[in-house]
Amino acid sequence: MKPHIPSGPAASRRKDAALRLSRFLPYRLSVLSNTVSREFARIYEGEFGLTLWQWRVMAVLGETDGLTASEIVSRTAMDKVVVSSAVAGLRADGRLVRKASRADRRALTLSLSADGRALYHSLVPRILTFETHWLSSLSTQEVETLIALMDKLAGAISPARPLWDKDED
Amino acid sequence: MKPHIPSGPAASRRKDAALRLSRFLPYRLSVLSNTVSREFARIYEGEFGLTLWQWRVMAVLGETDGLTASEIVSRTAMDKVVVSSAVAGLRADGRLVRKASRADRRALTLSLSADGRALYHSLVPRILTFETHWLSSLSTQEVETLIALMDKLAGAISPARPLWDKDED
DNA sequence: TCCAACTAGTTTCAAATGTAACTTGTTTGC
DNA sequence: GCAAACAAGTTACATTTGAAACTAGTTGGA
Numbered sequence: 358m359k360p361h362i363p364s365g366p367a368a369s370r371r372k373d374a375a376l377r378l379s380r381f382l383p384y385r386l387s388v389l390s391n392t393v394s395r396e397f398a399r400i401y402e403g404e405f406g407l408t409l410w411q412w413r414v415m416a417v418l419g420e421t422d423g424l425t426a427s428e429i430v431s432r433t434a435m436d437k438v439v440v441s442s443a444v445a446g447l448r449a450d451g452r453l454v455r456k457a458s459r460a461d462r463r464a465l466t467l468s469l470s471a472d473g474r475a476l477y478h479s480l481v482p483r484i485l486t487f488e489t490h491w492l493s494s495l496s497t498q499e500v501e502t503l504i505a506l507m508d509k510l511a512g513a514i515s516p517a518r519p520l521w522d523k524d525e526d
Numbered sequence: 527m528k529p530h531i532p533s534g535p536a537a538s539r540r541k542d543a544a545l546r547l548s549r550f551l552p553y554r555l556s557v558l559s560n561t562v563s564r565e566f567a568r569i570y571e572g573e574f575g576l577t578l579w580q581w582r583v584m585a586v587l588g589e590t591d592g593l594t595a596s597e598i599v600s601r602t603a604m605d606k607v608v609v610s611s612a613v614a615g616l617r618a619d620g621r622l623v624r625k626a627s628r629a630d631r632r633a634l635t636l637s638l639s640a641d642g643r644a645l646y647h648s649l650v651p652r653i654l655t656f657e658t659h660w661l662s663s664l665s666t667q668e669v670e671t672l673i674a675l676m677d678k679l680a681g682a683i684s685p686a687r688p689l690w691d692k693d694e695d
Numbered sequence: 696t697c698c699a700a701c702t703a704g705t706t707t708c709a710a711a712t713g714t715a716a717c718t719t720g721t722t723t724g725c
Numbered sequence: 726g727c728a729a730a731c732a733a734g735t736t737a738c739a740t741t742t743g744a745a746a747c748t749a750g751t752t753g754g755a
Contacts, residue, residue: 376650378585378602379691382657383562388603388689389680390559393552396683416547427703434557438743441705463703463750481545488551494682499675506664506672511558513663514565520557522548596733607713610734632720632733712741722731
């Protein structure tokens with residue numbers, strides 16, 4: 358069977374709503390996000406031996422100590438298996454401790470250990486410095502615009518559940 | 527050693543450059559990108575049985591037929607193993623054919639088969655419609671702004687190599 | 696009080712990744 | 726015109742991942 362390869366004016370002028378990958382937003386988002394993640398990973402992976410998920414768990418607990426695993430799941434869009442294994446790794450490295458919740462004996466509240474907190478406090482400035490450096494090509498106003506646009510996109514793709522906390526100061 | 531747990535005014539007011547995950551751009555990018563990818567995947571995965579990478583290879587070839595695998599690698603930031611296995615899958619399903627390149631007998635040029643092209647042409651409108659629907663919460667101007675900001679961020683994170691083709695019309 | 700339905704967290708297992716090594720073919724320097 | 730270095734693409738393997746099943750504990754009726 359002869360393939361119908363569009364040719365002639367219509368095809369060469371990209372009529373009939375052609376897809377241009379370099380303009381396709383999901384594609385750009387994915388490439389940008391992966392590249393950014395890899396760059397940041399060099400900090401917490403290479404120098405501190407953390408995986409992305411371990412770092413993310415630490416970041417959540419650094420902000421709000423004493424959460425349970427399922428609270429972490431609900432506020433980070435991480436899978437519960439991923440949280441479970443990140444916690445196991447952090448515990449094995451002595452960076453995190455858990456204790457039974459009195460209220461619910463299934464639940465375990467998680468806290469950074471002394472080591473974990475020390476690690477957190479040496480990591481955060483490095484991370485923020487790198488972020489600042491990365492964002493320095495944008496004006497403050499542009500960063501605000503970007504955040505606002507991402508909020509809109511997040512709301513449009515996931516109307517039911519917010520992808521991240523609302524950001525009231 | 528006593529852990530230095532910040533407390534008091536400085537800590538509770540988030541002094542000393544605290545990290546707020548919900549404001550942290552790599553985090554937001556990652557969550558947004560993954561959510562968006564999953565939503566789009568429902569189209570090409572669920573209904574057409576394609577993986578993300580198979581779809582991406584098809585999207586590239588739909589735009590520019592007859593590329594080799596390594597040309598796809600260089601213009602999409604995909605890994606060569608990933609391209610190789612996506613191509614194998616597409617070939618097994620009869621959606622793509624390859625033929626030896628006369629110039630270099632190691633290289634194989636890739637083209638969508640008749641089936642592949644038909645699939646591509648039924649998929650693209652679905653994808654673009656969904657993208658349009660998603661982006662409908664933004665004005666045309668806002669989309670342009672977003673694209674421009676992402677360009678800047680991409681340039682800042684990867685100065686050496688552009689993450690996607692420059693977009694001259 | 697007992698049972699069914701539900702939730703927290705872990706384990707298991709199959710599939711998806713990415714790194715490194717490998718095969719085949721090409722280029723370069725002599 | 727031949728060996729060494731290099732490039733295209735595949736294979737092998739170790740690691741990561743995610744879905745589903747599982748254990749343990751809780752809740753809400755009747």
